[in-house]
Amino acid sequence: MTSPEDRVRELGLEIPDYANPPYGGRYGGGLKAFHRIGALVELSGLTPESRAGEQLHPGVVGADVSLDQARAAARLTAVHSLGMIRYAIGSLDRVVALSRALCFVLCAPGFDRLNEVSNAATELYLDVFGPDVGSVGRASIGAVSLTRSNCFELWLSLECAADTPAR
Amino acid sequence: MTSPEDRVRELGLEIPDYANPPYGGRYGGGLKAFHRIGALVELSGLTPESRAGEQLHPGVVGADVSLDQARAAARLTAVHSLGMIRYAIGSLDRVVALSRALCFVLCAPGFDRLNEVSNAATELYLDVFGPDVGSVGRASIGAVSLTRSNCFELWLSLECAADTPAR
Amino acid sequence: MTSPEDRVRELGLEIPDYANPPYGGRYGGGLKAFHRIGALVELSGLTPESRAGEQLHPGVVGADVSLDQARAAARLTAVHSLGMIRYAIGSLDRVVALSRALCFVLCAPGFDRLNEVSNAATELYLDVFGPDVGSVGRASIGAVSLTRSNCFELWLSLECAADTPAR
Numbered sequence: 001m002t003s004p005e006d007r008v009r010e011l012g013l014e015i016p017d018y019a020n021p022p023y024g025g026r027y028g029g030g031l032k033a034f035h036r037i038g039a040l041v042e043l044s045g046l047t048p049e050s051r052a053g054e055q056l057h058p059g060v061v062g063a064d065v066s067l068d069q070a071r072a073a074a075r076l077t078a079v080h081s082l083g084m085i086r087y088a089i090g091s092l093d094r095v096v097a098l099s100r101a102l103c104f105v106l107c108a109p110g111f112d113r114l115n116e117v118s119n120a121a122t123e124l125y126l127d128v129f130g131p132d133v134g135s136v137g138r139a140s141i142g143a144v145s146l147t148r149s150n151c152f153e154l155w156l157s158l159e160c161a162a163d164t165p166a167r
Numbered sequence: 168m169t170s171p172e173d174r175v176r177e178l179g180l181e182i183p184d185y186a187n188p189p190y191g192g193r194y195g196g197g198l199k200a201f202h203r204i205g206a207l208v209e210l211s212g213l214t215p216e217s218r219a220g221e222q223l224h225p226g227v228v229g230a231d232v233s234l235d236q237a238r239a240a241a242r243l244t245a246v247h248s249l250g251m252i253r254y255a256i257g258s259l260d261r262v263v264a265l266s267r268a269l270c271f272v273l274c275a276p277g278f279d280r281l282n283e284v285s286n287a288a289t290e291l292y293l294d295v296f297g298p299d300v301g302s303v304g305r306a307s308i309g310a311v312s313l314t315r316s317n318c319f320e321l322w323l324s325l326e327c328a329a330d331t332p333a334r
Numbered sequence: 335m336t337s338p339e340d341r342v343r344e345l346g347l348e349i350p351d352y353a354n355p356p357y358g359g360r361y362g363g364g365l366k367a368f369h370r371i372g373a374l375v376e377l378s379g380l381t382p383e384s385r386a387g388e389q390l391h392p393g394v395v396g397a398d399v400s401l402d403q404a405r406a407a408a409r410l411t412a413v414h415s416l417g418m419i420r421y422a423i424g425s426l427d428r429v430v431a432l433s434r435a436l437c438f439v440l441c442a443p444g445f446d447r448l449n450e451v452s453n454a455a456t457e458l459y460l461d462v463f464g465p466d467v468g469s470v471g472r473a474s475i476g477a478v479s480l481t482r483s484n485c486f487e488l489w490l491s492l493e494c495a496a497d498t499p500a501r
Contacts, residue, residue, distance in 0.1 A: 028453035030460035032469040035433035045473025099202035100209045115314040119195035126197035135199040139212025142312030145476030147449040266369035282481040286362035293364035302366040306379025309479030
C-alpha cells in the first residue's frame with residue numbers, strides 16, 4: 001500500500017521545510033506553527049506564500065485573480081500544509097485523519113464559487129492521503145481582505161497517531 | 168426529564184438525514200461530515216440548504232435578505248446541524264455539551280446586527296438541549312461571500328459522551 | 335521565575351471579571367464563555383468591549399479606524415481574553431500553552447496589514463506568558479462586518495493543566 005510519504009514522492013510535490021526558518025517570523029513575534037493536545041493537532045494559518053515570502057496570485061478572486069489562479073493558490077497552500085504537518089508530527093504517515101479545514105478566500109462581492117477554490121486544496125489531500133485519512137470537514141468563507149492580499153488562507157486541524165513523539 | 172430527542176419530536180422539527188446521500192457530494196470530492204477525537208466532535212460547515220440543495224433565502228443580509236429572513240436561515244441551519252450530530256454520534260441524547268459555534272453571515276458593509284442573526288441558531292440549541300448542554304460559545308463574522316450565496320454558514324464543535332460508539 | 339499572574343500585576347493590566355455579570359447576556363440567550371474537554375479549552379468570541387459594553391474604536395479599519403487604533407483594540411481584546419481564561423480555569427498560571435487565535439478584523443477592501451493589527455494581541459500574550467506558553471498559531475481575516483461594528487474579534491483555543499479543577 002502506498003503511504004502518504006510515498007505518494008508525495010510519486011507526485012513530485014515540493015514540500016517546504018517549516019523547521020528553518022522558523023514559521024511566522026515575517027509576520028510578527030510570538031507565532032508558532034502548531035499546537036498539539038493529545039492526538040489533536042491545530043495548525044496555524046497557511047497561505048500560498050513560499051518560505052521566502054513569494055506569493056502565488058495575490059489579489060481579489062473574481063476581480064484581478066481568476067478562478068483557475070485561485071485554485072492554484074489553494075492547492076499550493078495545501079502543499080504547504082503538508083510541510084507544516086511534517087514539522088508538527090515528523091511524517092505524513094502519522095496522520096490518522098484530517099479533521100476540518102476552514103478556507104478563507106479573498107474575493108469580490110458576488111463571487112459565489114468558493115467551494116471550487118477550496119476543492120483544489122481538499123482534492124490534493126484526497127490524492128495524498130486517500131479517502132479514509134484525507135477526507136476533511138470544510139467551510140469556505142469570503143474575506144474582504146487577507147494579510148498581504150493573499151487570495152487564500154487555510155486553518156486546518158487533524159488527528160495524529162497517539163504514539164507520535166512530542167516535538 | 169425531556170431528552171433532546173424527545174424535545175425535537177415535541178417541537179416537530181424535520182431533521183434531515185446526513186447518512187444518505189453522503190454529505191458534501193454537491194460541493195466537491197473529499198469532504199466528510201465530521202471528525203471525532205475522543206469526546207471532541209468537529210462538524211463540517213452547515214448551511215440553510217436542504218439535502219437536495221434547495222436554499223432558504225440566499226443573498227446578502229442587509230441588502231436583498233432581511234433580518235427576519237436571515238434569522239430563519241440561521242435557525243434552519245441549526246436544525247440541519249442536529250441531523251449532522253445524529254449522523255456523527257447516533258443520537259442527540261449523547262451530546263454532553265455544545266462547545267463553540269462560529270457563525271458566518273453573508274452581509275453588506277454596515278450591517279452590524281450579526282448577533283441577532285446568530286441568536287436564531289443558538290436559541291434553537293437552548294430550546295432543544297436546555298441551558299446546561301445547549302449553551303454555546305460563539306462569534307459572528309460578516310463574510311463578503313459564501314458558496315452559492317448562502318446567507319449563513321455554521322462551524323460547530325461539541326463534546327459527546329465518552330462511551331459513544333465509533334461510527 | 336515570574337508567573338503569568340505575577341506578570342499581569344507587573345504590567346498593571348486591568349483584567350475584567352467574566353464571572354459577573356455572566357458572559358454574553360447583552361448579545362442573546364444561550365451563550366457561554368468557554369467549553370473545556372480534557373485539557374482543551376475553547377473560548378467564545380472576544381471583542382474590545384468592556385463588560386459594560388463600552389467599545390474601543392468601533393468602525394472600519396483602513397477607513398474610519400487607524401492602524402494604531404485597531405492595534406489598541408486588538409491588545410485590549412487580548413487583555414479581555416485573560417479574564418476569560420481566568421474565568422475558565424481559575425488562574426493564568428494553569429495555562430500550559432495557547433493553541434490558536436483566529437483574528438477577525440473589520441476592514442475596508444484593500445487593507446492588507448491585518449497581521450500588524452493581530453500582532454498587538456499576540457505580542458501581549460508573549461509578554462504575559464513568555465515564548466514557551468504564549469506563542470500561538472494565528473490567522474487574520476478581513477470581515478465585512480462584525481456585531482456592533484467592533485473592529486476586532488478573537489477566537490482562541492488553549493491547553494490547560496490536566497489537573498485543573500472543573501468549574
